[in-house]
Each structure stands twice: as structure tokens, then as C-alpha cells.
Amino acid sequence: MPAKYVIHTKPVAHRFEPITRSGIIAWEEGCLKCPVCVKRQCVYGVYDHRHLDARQMIDSIDNQCMNCLRCVQSCPKELIHKSLNPEYKAIGDAHWTPDIISRLWYQAETGKIPVSGAGYNGPFSGPGFDSMWTDMSEIVRPTRDGIHGREYISTAVDLGRTPRHLLFTRQGDLEGHTPNVLGIPMPILMRLPGFGSISNETVLGWNLAARRLGTLMAVPLELINSGQVEFSRWSIPVITSHESDPGRGLQGAPMVEIPWGEEWKDYRDELTSVEASPLICDKIVLEKGAEEKVLRAVDGGASMIHLEGSMGGRFVDDHSRYIKDGIRSIHLRLVEEGVRDEITLLASGGIAMAEQVAKSVICGADAVFVDFAILIALECRMCRRCTEGLSCPVEIKDAAASWVAERVVNLLGAWHNQLLEVMGAMGIRDARRLRGESGRAMFFEELDRETFSSMGEIQEGCELE
Ligand code: SF4
Ligand code: SF4
Secondary structure, three states: OOOOOOOOOOOOOOOOOOOOOEEEEEOOOOOOOOOOOHHHHOOOOOOOOOOEEOOOOEEHHHHHOOOOOHHHHHOOOOOEEEEEOHHHHHOOOOOOOHHHHHHHHHHHHHOOOOOOOOOOOOOOOOOHHHHEEEOOOOOOOHHHOOOOOOOOOEOOEEEOOOOOOOOEOOOOOEOOOOOOOEEEOOOEEEEOOOOOOOOHHHHHHHHHHHHHHOOOEEEEHHHOOHHHHHHHHHEEEEOOOOOOOOOOOOOOOOEEEEEOOHHHHHHHHHHHHOOOOOEEEEEEEOOOOHHHHHHHHHHOOOOEEEEEOOOOOEOOOOOOOEHHHHHHHHHHHHHHOOOHHHOEEEEEOOOOOHHHHHHHHHHOOOEEEEOHHHHHOOOOOOOOHHHHOOOOOOOHHHOOHHHHHHHHHHHHHHHHHHHHHHHHHHOOOEHHHHOOOHHHEEEHHHHHHHHHOOOOOOOOOOOOO
């Protein structure tokens, strides 16, 4: 049995004060000047250490307050209030919500799984991945704990076409070619986000993280320079132009991504003709007709497909459809056609939480790409100022590569532990077996249909009053 894959994390401080969910408002007017002010009784010494960060205009009490509400409840004149921070509510968008962003910051800082306390006060269903529930019926078994227990849970997955069977000679040697399959220790790859205040140092940090985690980082070929040659084993050069020299920047890269299409056939042939040619991943945009394109790509000999959704986790051309549904329908279609095992399906588009990795795999993906999550790990506020050429409020491009790498390792370390938790609770010990295992999940739309679609219908033999 291979050694247990463990991601070691350690706290890595923020470079800037994070925007907090709530702030303290303490009025002075009407103060009775009590001999012992409740502010002095704060066990965390929040008021005693109070200071203003002049650069960011942030009051330290907002970040240091632990929300015990003691001062709020004890002030006899009720002069102290906690209120929702409007700046917090304004960060991100409908998909990258303030809560998701602040949890990603927490995981990148601590490397720990965010815990929200006892009970759950959120909704039980919602759009996209939120309409899918995983079966946690095995959670009662303590030995199932893949993080601390003795259970061995493998999160490793294979990329590339796996042969249907192997043939051996009488001497026991493998007949024919050794299959070109690449193993990664967890079903998560990284890719450059679509925007961000990104410098060479940032990309170097992501490369360092990919090497430490044993996964791969997809970077446009034009951004690969001589300084990144040492990371080529953990890189996926992304080619978008026919003009790119197929040999340049590919030395040692185990995989390369090109757009799928007839016009890329010659380029692909050239790529496969180079010595020790890399695995080729064909990118297909998740939009209307993607299913047919995937089938044609499989027919055309593709071994790996990257389904690229929008950064909001939806189809690129139809915002009413979610990547969850796209992955599932394409996976089921490949199963129906009897070709599912001939292809590796990778998915990207708004993967924002560890649970979405597990849910994508249950829907049928072999692995997913994360992009904006590794930018948010660097304190990105998704304000999009960089897209307008304005300065980044958290100066991401100036961050040292080592800090970038440690933050991303922390984030994916926390995600890996959550994946182990989910798999352990589902009783699944191998991520390869989780793929398409929809029997371990419930889908709200299906339950809703099954339960309520017959309501109002008149059953045979039933008489209405
Ligand atoms: S709410 Fe609690 S932790 Fe926050 S400032 Fe008041 S006493 Fe301190
Ligand atoms: S914080 Fe704003 S400006 Fe900086 S990288 Fe993120 S989106 Fe761009």
C-alpha cells in the first residue's frame, strides 16, 4: 500500500487586514463613565489593543472581536452595537459570495477546515451544486476517519486513457505499449484564473504549490519562461494559437491543453510526433452542443477532455444551466455510448468549495481545475479593479512566491481533508470509485419530480368527491 498522502500545513498570516462580516459601533454620547467599563472586561482585550490601520482605514476591533457579545449585552446604556459590515456584503458576486470568500481566506490562512458551529441554519437546497446532497450514512463509523483514523482512503486519480484490459506474454511481461497514464494524488488541478493582479512571482508561487502537492498547474504557453523549466513536470502548457511552436516550453511537461476542433488536427499530429509526447487534453467550452462535441472528440481519438464552464459555475452561453448538470449529462451520455472509460473528463468553472470537488466527481468528472479559489487564497476580494487597469487593494502581484505557495498549499490541504471526510462518511475509499457514483447522492430536482409530479393527477380506480 502506498504511503498515506498528507498535506502538511502551517498558519500563514494575511498580508492585509481581511474585511470582516460584522463591526462594532460604540457610541460615546450618553456614556455614564462607569467605574469599570464593559470595554475593559473584554477577555480578548480587543479595546485595549485597539488601533487604526491608516493604510486600509480599518479599525482593529472589527478584526479582533470574537463575537461573544459580552460588551454589547453588558453596557447599561446599550451604547455598543454589532452590525453587519456593508463593505463585507459588497465583496464578490452572486457566485463568489462574501461567505465563500471569507472561508477561502480562513482556509488559506490556517490550513484548517472551517467549522460553523453546532447546527446548520442555512437553506437545505439551492441552485447548482446546492441542489445535490451527499449520502453520509457511514459517518457513524469512527474507523472511517481518513484524516486521523486508521482507514486508508485514496484520493488519487488517473489522467489519460486507461486500457480496457492488459495483455501479458507467457513470461509475464506486458504486451504492447505501456499505457500513457498520469497519476495525481487528488482530483484537483490548478489553472490560471481569467483575471487578477498576477505577476511572474505569483505564477512561480502557484508552480511551487503544484510541485509540493504533486498536482499540475495549467499556464498559457506564452507565460512559460526559462525560470519555469524546473517546474515543467508539474505544468500543463495551455496552447491557444496555431503559431505556437509545439516544441517550445513543452520539455518535460506531462500534459498539454489545446482547444478541440478540426482545425487543430495537424497541430495535434505534430504534438504527438515529438519524442516523449505529452498527454493531450482537448478543451471544450461548456455550452449548447458540448455533449455532441465531446462524443465527436472521443470518436476522433481524444483521451482527455477539459469541460470549461463559466467562472460563475454555469454554462458559458446559458446562465440558467449549471456545470453540475453539464458534467452529469455528458458523463451519462458517454456511459450510454459505452465509451466512458476511454476518456478522462476534467471540469472547470467556479469551483469554490471542497464539497464541489466531491460533487463534481460524483456527477462524473475525473478531476476538476480550480482557478479563482487559488487567487482568493491570496486575499483577492473579487473587486475586479484589475480588469479595469486599477490598482489591486491587496497588491497580489507584489506577494513573494513562497507566501503564495504556502497559502495555496494551506487551502488545498484543507480541501483534501474535507474530501477525506466526505469520502469516509460515504464509505468510499478510493476517489476513482467515486466517479459517477450518483447512488451516493440525492438530487433535489429528481426528488421534487418524483414526489410532486403526480399530485393533481387522477389515478385509475380513484374517484374524486
Ligand atoms: S463582543 Fe466580546 S469579543 Fe467582541 S469586543 Fe465585545 S466583549 Fe470583546
Ligand atoms: S483584489 Fe481585486 S484587483 Fe486585486 S486581484 Fe482580486 S479582483 Fe483583481
